[in-house]
Amino acid sequence: MDAEIAVISEELARIWALLRLQVQNLALPSRLWQLGVVAALIVAAIAFARLVQPRMREWMRGLENRPKWQLRLLLTINRRLKLIFFTIFVWIALWTMRGITPYPSRSYILAMVASLALAWLAVVFAVRLVRNPALRSVVRWGLWIWVTLYLLGITDEVGRALDRVAFTLGEFRLSLLSFLKVIVLVSVLLTIARILSSTSAERIRRNESISPSMRVLVVKMLQIGLYGAALFAALRIVGVDLTGLAVLSGAIGVGLGFGLQKVVSNLVSGVIILLDKSIKPGDVISLGDTFGWINTLGARYASITTRDGKEYLIPNEDLITGQVVNWSHSNEFVRLDIFFGTAYHDDPHAVRRIAIGAASGVARVLSTPAPVCHITGFGGSSVDYILRFWITDPTGGLTNIRGNVYLALWDAFKEEGISIPFPQREVRVVNDTLRVETGADRDNGP
Template sequence: MAGKSRAFAQMLRDLIHDFGDPGIVWQIAALAGALLVSFGVARWLSARLQRHYASVPPARRAGASSLLRSMFPLVGWAVVGLVRLGLSDRIHTSLLAVAQVPLLGIGVIYLAFYLLRRLFSQSAQASGMLHLIERFVVVFAWGGMIVYVLGVQGDLFRWLSDIRLAVGRNSLSLLTLITGALWVCGTVLLALWASAVLEDRIMRARAVDANLKVVLSRLAKALLLVVALLVSLSLVGIDITVLGVFGGALGVGLGFGLQKIASNYVSGFIILLDRSLRIGDLVTINSYHGTVSQIRTRYTVVRGLDGVEVIVPNEKLISDVVQNHSFTETRGLAKVAVQIAYSADVEQAMQLMLAAVQDVDRVLSDPAPWAALSGFGADGMNLEMGFWVRDPALGTLGIRSKVNLKIWQSFRENGIEIPYAQREIRILNDWPATPPASAGARVERDPRQNSGDGA
């Protein structure tokens, strides 16, 4: 490390010395030309890479943005190196030598993050964190380079070590906290990658229940993150017993403000463990009816038959009544009703109804459909037919519509009448033609009688 420091310091001294030489203009021109050529070559390579990524699956495009960013600095480092090699016998090339250092450093950083993104492509959380860390590392690298060029890195480290913060009964320096944060980021990324690989293996296991797979993968992720945090703090030298202070504060917070959140998380694990709900179940929760599309640790997503998704807190699924239409039975019963005239043949009508349900898609033949005379109405006899449908979560309206159309056609072909509503209205007029009169009484004609009454 000391050898590298002395070499870079010598480069800077040579550059400062060359700035007093008129030949520095040729170095500036050579560097500008090399960077211009590098920009054109990098754009050509980037265009070819983009065309290549457009034809590959999305899973293989992980880290493509970092690889494209690394093109210009890496190509620039190579072109500047070639120009420096070609001009070394004619002019001084200290400016080109110094310019190669940041170009190589930034290019290697982007290339490293490209490899990390390919490695963590299975974890969405790790990929998002890498995008954030990549920007931070680039800024940190430029800042570190400026500090190194100015030669104040020793003073900066001493200043960070002198600033101490009290944590419980112990005090930690700012340098220790920064180092700990870097270790935490690294170990957390490693834990997220390991949890993504483990989750992929668990999800591919065929002998494990789907809910149990989710529980195991989430428990593994939580355990790996806790272990990564404890290991990183121990590597830095931070006494993890000071976390007891934060643990106590977290317990108080859970007891008051975070009670509902904690209840939802606990309820989520209960649902996943007792398998009362599974992904794909057809459920009714209060006024919401649909299929379970996601079971998260805090909430469950129910997708209605109209496509609208409802987010239900897991606590509601534990404390309220939930109708699970697919808990032990994955098929559903559908019914159609029709009314026939009293003059129709009931037996024939029932046979025609049973025949109408045959060969309809998603209608099961076992259990067999049934038809019954459900009652006698004012206009005709009420018939009802029930049949079992496969995958009722996909909806039954289309099936019932097909069955009703076939019933209507078969009834028309066989002369079975579906009666209209008929009502008989009688107007009774039983008032006397002349109201009884008494002595001295006034006789008035009833206005409800027409002029023809008594004729």
């Protein structure tokens, strides 16, 4: 341990000596005026940014209909106007200085600052591809530090110092340098994997020759494969020996298996649903009291949107083990039944004809298959009928179409003189000797 600390101290001392040499080079009398130019350019960039930023924000408020990536790019430009203006100004100053004098030493500081500003600006726009804000900040600061050290020429010394700070467990060794490389490489490769998966997923979703459930399955498998390959490649590039983690990962896997049984069950159920195509996005289903259409099929749950705008997240396991009514599984036709009754003195043949005509005139009711009406029995006060009709858009609602058909029946029966009876009861007193005792009788007494 003492030897490691001594080596690290030696590397830090060497880095400090190189930094002092750089500062001494910058402090030469022939170069001090360049520092003044850089300071003036910083002030000018801040002044221009404060002048342009409010106007640019006001202009951006009228671009709400633009694509999101354009808005994010404009927002990034607005936030980094100071760095953008400074980069432009310092490069103009450098080109002007090189046009005046052919001696590179007279523009040494301007050249270094211009290179740093351009590299930092490129990092700002490159890290926008990383969506996670915390990870984006880590990658941005890491790349800023790396390009600064690279342009100062001390990356090898800093790398050796970071490599000395390591954690060792048996044959497994993880240094601070390897850890930083893993973070950067994983971020870069995951970003590339996300871009590839998003582009491929968009093309797969537009492919009409593939069933909707198969599209979801292909997209999920593609994302898992790309992200897993990115993580594995990053670890292998850095030089991490994954065989040493096999036992540890196996133990962790067993523990997670017991603790996350429901999660794993939902994941497996989701894969089964996508493979057997029993439920797919766009299907109209009923599960218990929930009636709606499948919005999305996720890895853990299915999103069901109901007619009242509520969105239910149903675990995939419930869709496998529970009784699910899929209204559009094999075809788009959905049959609905309504029941009614008419008086005994009405002609049942006319009632059937009028009911079929009334249902056929309602919007959303199909003419093929045509509505049908049948007598189901002779009730206590009415002849009972069932009217059956078909629709192809259950997502438009079932209660409203039934209500429209009932209203059509009411109007048609009223126009044709068909009566809809209601239960009536008649009470007869059989024994005439019984007398109903009134209040007056009780007052008069016997």
